Amino acid sequence: MVVDEGSEDRVFHALSDATRRDILARVFRDGMSVSALARLYPMSFAAVQKHVAVLEQAGLVTKERRGREQIVHGAPDTLRGAIDGLMDVYERIWRQRAGRIERILEEES
Amino acid sequence: MVVDEGSEDRVFHALSDATRRDILARVFRDGMSVSALARLYPMSFAAVQKHVAVLEQAGLVTKERRGREQIVHGAPDTLRGAIDGLMDVYERIWRQRAGRIERILEEES
DNA sequence: CTAACGTACAACCACATGGTTGTAGATGAG
DNA sequence: CTCATCTACAACCATGTGGTTGTACGTTAG
Numbered sequence: 001m002v003v004d005e006g007s008e009d010r011v012f013h014a015l016s017d018a019t020r021r022d023i024l025a026r027v028f029r030d031g032m033s034v035s036a037l038a039r040l041y042p043m044s045f046a047a048v049q050k051h052v053a054v055l056e057q058a059g060l061v062t063k064e065r066r067g068r069e070q071i072v073h074g075a076p077d078t079l080r081g082a083i084d085g086l087m088d089v090y091e092r093i094w095r096q097r098a099g100r101i102e103r104i105l106e107e108e109s
Numbered sequence: 110m111v112v113d114e115g116s117e118d119r120v121f122h123a124l125s126d127a128t129r130r131d132i133l134a135r136v137f138r139d140g141m142s143v144s145a146l147a148r149l150y151p152m153s154f155a156a157v158q159k160h161v162a163v164l165e166q167a168g169l170v171t172k173e174r175r176g177r178e179q180i181v182h183g184a185p186d187t188l189r190g191a192i193d194g195l196m197d198v199y200e201r202i203w204r205q206r207a208g209r210i211e212r213i214l215e216e217e218s
Numbered sequence: 219c220t221a222a223c224g225t226a227c228a229a230c231c232a233c234a235t236g237g238t239t240g241t242a243g244a245t246g247a248g
Numbered sequence: 249c250t251c252a253t254c255t256a257c258a259a260c261c262a263t264g265t266g267g268t269t270g271t272a273c274g275t276t277a278g
Contacts, residue, residue: 015125044238068254088134093138156266178224
C-alpha cells in the first residue's frame with residue numbers, strides 16, 4: 001500500500017460531513033484558496049480552516065502556497081482508494097451469489 | 110432520491126470505523142447473527158451491537174429475525190449510493206481537465 | 219417448567235468533534 | 249514603511265462517540 005493503514009478511518013471520517021464533501025467537490029473541480037472557501041459557508045473562517053485541515057490530514061486534498069494564499073486542490077489517488085475499498089465490499093455480495101449459483105448448477109440430482 | 114438527505118453523513122460516519130467496515134465486509138459475503146459477530150472482536154457484546162445499530166441507522170445493513178437470532182445482511186443499494194457519490198466527486202477533476210484541453214484546442218493563435 | 223441464550227437498552231465515563239473567539243505571523247498593495 | 253489580507257493556531261464550550269457494566273425480556277433447548 002502507498003498510504004499507512006488506519007488512514008481509511010480518517011478518510012471516511014473526513015467524508016462524513018456535508019460541508020467537507022462540498023469543499024471536496026469544489027476543489028476537485030478547481031483549486032480554491034482557504035479564504036475563498038470560507039466565504040461560501042455560514043461559519044467562521046477558523047471553522048472552514050479546520051475542515052480543510054481534516055481533509056488534508058486524510059490525504060483528500062493538498063495545499064499549494066501561492067503568494068499569501070493557500071490554494072486547496074483535490075487529491076485523486078486517495079479518493080480513488082476509498083472508492084476501491086468500497087467496491088471490494090460491494091462486490092462480495094455478487095461473488096457470493098455467483099458461488100451459490102455455481103454450487104446449484106454443480107448439483108447432481 | 111430514495112433515501113432522505115443528510116443520511117450521507119450517517120453512511121460515511123458508519124464507514125469511518127475499522128470494526129464497522131469489517132462487519133460490513135463479512136455480512137456482505139454472508140449474513141451473520143449479532144452474537145456471532147460479537148465473538149469476532151475484542152470488545153463487549155453491547156459494543157458490537159452498537160456498531161451494528163450504527164450500520165443499520167445508516168441503511169448499510171438490514172436485520173432479519175430468525176428464531177431468537179437476528180441475522181445481519183449487507184444492503185447493496187446504500188453502499189452503491191455512497192460509491193456513486195464519491196465517483197461524482199472523483200470525475201469532476203477529469204471533466205475539468207477535459208474542459209481545459211478543449212479550450213486549448215479551440216485557441217486560435 | 220426452567221435454564222440458558224440472543225437481544226435490547228439505559229446509565230455512565232473518557233475523549234474526540236465542530237463550532238466559537240482571540241491572538242499572532244507572513245505576505246502583498248499603496 | 250504601513251496597513252489590510254490570508255493564514256495558522258490556541259483556548260474554550262456543548263455535544264457526540266466508542267467503550268464499559270448492568271438489567272430486562274423473548275425464545276429455544278432439555
